[in-house]
Amino acid sequence: MEKEVRVRYAPSPTGLQHIGGVRTALFNYLYARSQGGKFILRLEDTDRTRYDEKYVQNLYDTMAWLGIDWDEGGSKGGEYGPYVQSERFELYKEYAQKLVEKGEAYYCFCDAERLERIRKIQTENKLPPGYDRNCRHLTPEEIKANLDAGKPYVIRLKVPLEGETKFTDHLLGDIVWKNEDISPDPVLLKSDGFPTYHLANIVDDHMMKITHVMRAQEWIPSTPLHVQMYRSFGWEHPEFCHLPMVNGSDGKKLSKRHGSTSLNEFRARGYLPQAIVNYVALLGCSYDDGVDMYTLEELGKKFKLEHLNKAPAVFDYKKLEWYNGQYIRALTDEELYKWTLPFITGTGDACLEINPENPQPKPKVGPEYSGVAMGDDGEPVCVDSSMNMSSADVKAALMKLMPLIKERLHFLTDAAEMVHFLFTEPAVPPKADIIPKKIDEAKTKEVLENAIEFVKQLPSLDHEASEALAKSYAEKLGIKLGDFMMPIRMAVTGSRVSPPLMGSILILGVEKSVERIRRTLAEF
Numbered sequence: 001m002e003k004e005v006r007v008r009y010a011p012s013p014t015g016l017q018h019i020g021g022v023r024t025a026l027f028n029y030l031y032a033r034s035q036g037g038k039f040i041l042r043l044e045d046t047d048r049t050r051y052d053e054k055y056v057q058n059l060y061d062t063m064a065w066l067g068i069d070w071d072e073g074g075s076k077g078g079e080y081g082p083y084v085q086s087e088r089f090e091l092y093k094e095y096a097q098k099l100v101e102k103g104e105a106y107y108c109f110c111d112a113e114r115l116e117r118i119r120k121i122q123t124e125n126k127l128p129p130g131y132d133r134n135c136r137h138l139t140p141e142e143i144k145a146n147l148d149a150g151k152p153y154v155i156r157l158k159v160p161l162e163g164e165t166k167f168t169d170h171l172l173g174d175i176v177w178k179n180e181d182i183s184p185d186p187v188l189l190k191s192d193g194f195p196t197y198h199l200a201n202i203v204d205d206h207m208m209k210i211t212h213v214m215r216a217q218e219w220i221p222s223t224p225l226h227v228q229m230y231r232s233f234g235w236e237h238p239e240f241c242h243l244p245m246v247n248g249s250d251g252k253k254l255s256k257r258h259g260s261t262s263l264n265e266f267r268a269r270g271y272l273p274q275a276i277v278n279y280v281a282l283l284g285c286s287y288d289d290g291v292d293m294y295t296l297e298e299l300g301k302k303f304k305l306e307h308l309n310k311a312p313a314v315f316d317y318k319k320l321e322w323y324n325g326q327y328i329r330a331l332t333d334e335e336l337y338k339w340t341l342p343f344i345t346g347t348g349d350a351c352l353e354i355n356p357e358n359p360q361p362k363p364k365v366g367p368e369y370s371g372v373a374m375g376d377d378g379e380p381v382c383v384d385s386s387m388n389m390s391s392a393d394v395k396a397a398l399m400k401l402m403p404l405i406k407e408r409l410h411f412l413t414d415a416a417e418m419v420h421f422l423f424t425e426p427a428v429p430p431k432a433d434i435i436p437k438k439i440d441e442a443k444t445k446e447v448l449e450n451a452i453e454f455v456k457q458l459p460s461l462d463h464e465a466s467e468a469l470a471k472s473y474a475e476k477l478g479i480k481l482g483d484f485m486m487p488i489r490m491a492v493t494g495s496r497v498s499p500p501l502m503g504s505i506l507i508l509g510v511e512k513s514v515e516r517i518r519r520t521l522a523e524f
Helices: 019-034 053-066 089-102 112-124 140-148 197-207 217-233 263-268 273-281 296-302 317-329 333-345 391-408 412-423 441-460 463-477 481-493 501-508 510-521
Strands: 006-009 038-041 105-108 154-157 164-169 173-178 187-189 212-216 239-243 372-374 380-382
Touching: 006 019, 006 212, 019 038, 019 053, 019 212, 019 239, 019 263, 019 273, 019 296, 053 263, 053 273, 089 105, 089 154, 089 187, 089 197, 089 217, 105 140, 154 217, 164 217, 164 239, 173 217, 187 197, 197 217, 212 217, 217 239, 273 296, 273 317, 317 391, 333 372, 333 380, 333 391, 333 412, 380 391, 391 412, 391 501, 412 501, 441 463, 441 481, 441 501, 441 510, 463 481, 463 501, 481 501, 481 510, 501 510
Parallel strands: 006 038, 212 239
Antiparallel strands: 105 154, 154 187, 164 173, 372 380
């Protein structure tokens, strides 16, 4: 009988979840789902200097936002818990001691001063760095004397001095590593009783019955050490699959210099989780069926290790933007309202932390740009009391706008500026902004004068008839349709970019639209 597939995502809560970690989590999750196995979420929180509870919460929030549901760990617990390394320290001490008893590890009493002296000698003589194994051959009597004297110690692994370590990677094939190139006798248990990453990782993977370790290729140099540790314990190591790197367009590892990298940034910049999941699932993985759009459930059925590519994946922000637009247009009006409201009101996702070092400007979201805030009752309210709009009026107007803005949104953040004309009285734009390039001031004034009668006829017309009427006015004035529509758009919405004009006028109302056109005409 084949073993149940058990995979894990085990981040260190020392920073916000980023796109590389999310891809690792996603691939592990998809593999578990494709094999009917289990996906475990584990916290490797041994780095207490950089640990912060907000990063733990960010992990759970990110997984929930993406729809990646784990089977064990976190609040779900499980039979192999606890799933937080800081709650397992006694276990690590026990297993480090077992290695000492087996002769596979040893006590090292070298103090910081001696270790620093060795580092300087190695640097000055251009020798390979690493511990010189000074305590590896202490006699039992010397060890006992040091322990009886209460001398501080660490526990180090005995790495073989000769030979090779071999393992097979699902993606890269057989990998052979000379033992002399493995970190010389690394520390497993520190003098304060804290485990190092390597000890905690190996013990946890074994005790939690992890069958497959899927992680980034940057972990390949650590894998021979891990294989040696499994051998020292007498355990079978899991299968390894080191995932292709995620690079920026310049071929270097993806980082903040390329753009957004933390999931908080993507959320605050108005991406949908469906778009992130779909695009990230294709980074370094292909499905050979010519399809671009997949749901998370579909990906879970189709994912195979054989679909992974050896070459690094390039993160293409334009391609992700395309996916985002596709998923936005697939939303119902009600769904789009739900997703855009936080950005229109400047709440929720719009308030998530944005990397201050990221050169991209913050999105224009919230009441300053939309004219809509979130009321104490959780319903949208118009910030301009002179507009005389109830919360119900605001929601009704926004719902009417959803089908109009849907086709024009690249990001959810675009919505705030697109709706502002309904909830604020825009200032009359400067003449230079109102006058189209191909016509003059006199003709623009004529357009606005004709626009009053044009607008008054719209409520009785359907879309096609409205379009035909606009064309007839443009022909009568001897101008192009765009030159007829632009001055009206500027007068009614105060912006060159807005939802479709005729629909916007009908939602705003003929009376209010005519009033704004007359106000603009007064400047000519």
